[in-house]
Amino acid sequence: MEVVCPIDAQFSEQIAVLLEPPSPLQVQEYFDELITSKQCNGIQVKPTNDYGKGVYADMEFEEDDLVLKDQMLFGVQHSSNKIDCLVCSFCFRFIGSIELQIGRKLYLQGLGSPKDCFDLASKDQIEFQHCSSTTSRNRFQLPNESIESLMHENLALPYSKKFPLPSVIDCLGGCKEAYYCSKSCAHADWELCHSILCTGDGSKSLSKKALSRFIEHANETNDIFLLAAKAISSTILKYRKLKVAHNKEKEKNHIAEVLGNHNFSLLFKAWKPLSMGYKRRWWECIALPDDVDACDEAAFRMQIRQLAFESLELLKEAIINEECLPLFSLEIYGHIIGMFELNNLDLVVASPVEDYFLYIDDLPEPEKKEVDEITQPFLDALGEDYSVCCQGTAFFPLQSCMNHSCCPTAKAFKRDEDRDGQATILASRPIKKGEEITISYIDEDLPFNERQALLADYGFRCKCLKCIQEET
Incomplete structure (x- = not known):
């Protein structure tokens, strides 16, 4: 029996607006501002004919040159890895x-x-x-x-x-699950999302018991749910800050107008970083496991949808916000997880x-x-x-814009001096100004048919020079 989330029907119009792809101009403005703020000189994010957007060189790069270091938007250490590595819960440095x-x-x-x-x-x-x-x-x-x-x-x-x-710094809320390398990392994580997701006495969650059940469920099933929880919590906290600023502006200018529809315009603004990521429903885009027959695919995908619904119900009990209800729809939750499924990068920090x-x-x-x-x-x-290295998964806003090629111009790689969770992208060969910077989503040394089968899970057929030559 198919699960039904009432919020999907109640807020169908708002959900559709949140999931509508941004215009090329909105994409350009957002990433231009992001690149400037991160001081990532030498790259541009621009629309492409085939894949929506891509990253392009704004200068020449030599082989092994640093193209960019990208600070993650959200990241999580695998629960099983926590036995081997004690790291900062924000930047993932060893502590x-x-x-x-x-x-x-x-x-x-x-x-x-x-x-x-x-x-x-x-x-x-x-x-x-x-x-x-x-x-x-x-x-x-x-x-x-x-x-x-x-x-x-x-x-x-x-x-x-x-x-x-670095010395071990405790979580601001007093939980025994998050530790940090500095007070600045502890504060940044608290402001980003952890104040809602903390299980300590200082938590701002509705129910610490419910939150613990959600975390336990994620650890037992798929820690991608923890990334989704961070994304929703971060959006809620941004919305609250925007609302406070908006109300102060109204008082300052003696404006009597009251925003309706759960202050949706502010929620839409808080959602902006997530709106830029490519999304599909998780249960539709997740790769079919090798031990599942093609004839059982529909049942498998229904089970995945049910798993997401179970996770969402636990999260709602723990942190639901009445003014941000559209965020707790199964449609939004599935698209957030799908975005991470398609765009995440392995988080690796050497010990x-x-x-x-x-x-x-x-x-x-x-x-x-x-x-x-x-x-x-x-x-x-x-x-x-x-x-053992610190291992996890993370979503990086600039790296996620890089398209795939089986003969990539760059690679995600850690240098000896990189001891944090940022994504390090190095040129794998000389790159000319104006050339697209691509990475490989898979092992590019696999045979043509195997590569195409793996890339089908990402929703496209590769047409890079290598694939064109091997197909003919």
């Missing part, structure tokens, strides 16, 4: 210390539960529980006292000071723990032998996956 990163990972591996990792972020909040073994995955066990000393930073590892990390152990390994003898006596037991206990 704490080398000792805390190692000790925390060893302890959580022993517990074997990602749910416990939120309370183990800073040394002042650690409540150490003794467990019978460090981890079932590792043969080498360490005394609990050694792990506890690392987590409380009572044990300083040799040369760890050469790899300093300083790897750099630390590589440094130790490169020490000259006999110094290395002396240091190894201290560090090797921890390395053995960590096992082969001693250093």
Whole structure:
């Protein structure tokens, strides 16, 4: 039975306006302003004949030149990755210390539960529980006292000071789920969306219990729902700020007019950043899994729609805003998730723990032998996956405008000096001024038919030079 969301019928006209693609002029003005504010010199976002919009070079680039660093609009760390990496919830830099990163990972591996990792972020909040073994995955066990000393930073590892990390800053609302590298990141995330999505005592959500159920559901099913929640929360907070400014302006000019229809014009303005992204309904654009037969596709997509509805109902109970009701329609929710599905980029931030152990390994003898006596037991206990990158997914406003090519002019790539969650786009070959900057959405080394099949999930057939040559 098909699920029905009453908000879709109640606000059908407003929803249609929110989902209407912006005009080329609106797109141009928005991205010109965005590029100027980000100081991304050398690029332009312009309309294209085939794909709506694209990114073009406004100067010449040599191979490996930095084309742009794009600050994410919304990002989320995979829940399973939180065992391995303690990072800033806003910029995704590693935080704490080398000792805390190692000790925390060893302890959580022993517990074997990602749910416990939120309370183990800073040394002042650690409540150490003794467990019978460090981890079932590792043969080498360490005394609990050694792990506890690392987590409380009572044990300083040799040369760890050469790899300093920002101190752990608590969430402004007091939750045990979000931590930051600085007060500025904590404040920025709070203002962007976290004040509504916080489960702490200072949360502005309607129900912290309902919010916890929503987060648990997302962690168990698909953390793309967390990105959608951030998008809706951010729009609500922008709407509130716009309304306050509008009311002050009315009072200043003695205007008696009252905006109706849930102040829709202000909501439409707050929605603007999301209006610029290419959208399709999530349950229509998500790739069909390999284990689902084509004859079962309709049932699969209905199940995905049902899953989105379940997530939305939980989110509504937690944060619904009466003046922003159109945002809580299944149609809007599905299009937001679809936008992330089609335009997201893997979030990857390299771990300083790897750099630390590589440094130790490169020490000259006999110094290395002396240091190894201290560090090797921890390395053995960590096992082969001693250093895992921060991994997640994120939506980047400028990178999302880049079109695909199987012979791309640029690549999304992390340099050694990039230790945050920004998207780094490098030229993969010389790019001329006026040439389109493209990236590959897939493995461009795959055979032609496999590439086209994968790209069909994005809703287009590639007509790049490589595909034209291989098709004929």
